[in-house]
Amino acid sequence: MNVLVLPTTIFYLLASYVCISGLLNKQAGANKWLWLSAACGMALHGIWEFQHLFLAQGQDLSLFNVAALVSLLISLSVTVLAKPFKLWFILPVTYLFSIISIFLAVLIPSDYILHLELKPQVLIHICVALAAFTVLMIASLYALQMAYLDWTLKRHKPGAIHPALPSLMRIEKQLFTLIRLGFVLLSISLLSGFIFLNQFFAHGQAHKALFSLLAWVIYASLLWGQRYRGWRGKTVVVMTVSGSILLTLAYFGSRFVKEIIIGS
Incomplete structure (x- = not known):
């Protein structure tokens, strides 16, 4: 080791x-x-x-x-x-x-x-994709923290009042700041993948594009719903976590099958 x-x-x-x-x-x-x-x-x-x-x-x-x-x-x-x-x-x-x-x-x-030194355009795509995934995974963790705080407040649990926890409204505001940033990075990642990767929708790669596009639709719908429909609470948490799960499947799903299961 x-x-x-x-x-x-x-x-x-x-x-x-x-x-x-x-x-x-x-x-x-x-x-x-x-x-x-x-x-x-x-x-x-x-x-x-x-x-x-x-x-x-x-x-x-x-x-x-x-x-x-x-x-x-x-x-x-x-x-x-x-x-x-x-x-x-x-x-x-x-x-x-x-x-x-x-x-x-x-x-x-x-x-x-x-x-990657021979394909700088692929390096750009990978860097943006990793940045998008990182930001949206942090947003997912943040959403789970928001769900926990909401749960404790509704049940009057002692843990609801803690100096290390921000207010529920502040969490929600910061969560959407992270989602907006992640959404922009994800959009750039998909666009760069479509432009720079010749086999973006090819057999064996299509599921990555599909799951990523589905995640993009979820985050776009969430931002639209929050702005025009006032979506809050459980809906926001479920959609944020669902988007991160789809991105995880897009980025790591097939690689796990090819490298670990088939490779072993």
Whole structure:
């Protein structure tokens, strides 16, 4: 097992412990030990990712390598947004996701070598697609936090009033900010894929385009419904999570079958 995996895991677990301890003590969880341990964990994660993505024979964009990269991007984004957006409840989840993705990449090795330096247009498409997926996955986690807060408020649970949780209206406003940003990135990703990828709708690739387009329709409908119909609450949560599930199937579904099931 790579020498970086254990210290990366330890730092992520330490950051999660500090965050959860702060939440249990009715604090926001923002202290130097949280930031320090999270920064160390993400730095080691980034070094590990660089070593496994950029090989002498090309870029290894295997399933779990990409999943580990996405988990790093999510952890980094949520950590940066934790204080202004009050994402303390989401932080431990993202760090756990990072740990799991790294262990899966180590325990279930596979390879998918590309030469992106020869196809910069494909690199642009992949970068935008990863950015869209990252933002919309964070929005999905945010929607689940909104659902939890709504549930506690309706049942008058003690956890509804917590200094680490923003108000329900603030969560909803920030959620739609994330969805709008993710929707724009997803639109650019689909457009770039249609322009730059010759086999975007070819056999074996069509399901990716189909699931991505279905997710795009869901997010477009959600933004329209929120603006013109005043959709809120459960409808918003269900549609946001449904869109993220479709994107996950689009990005990772076939790769899992080809690399892990058939490849094994």
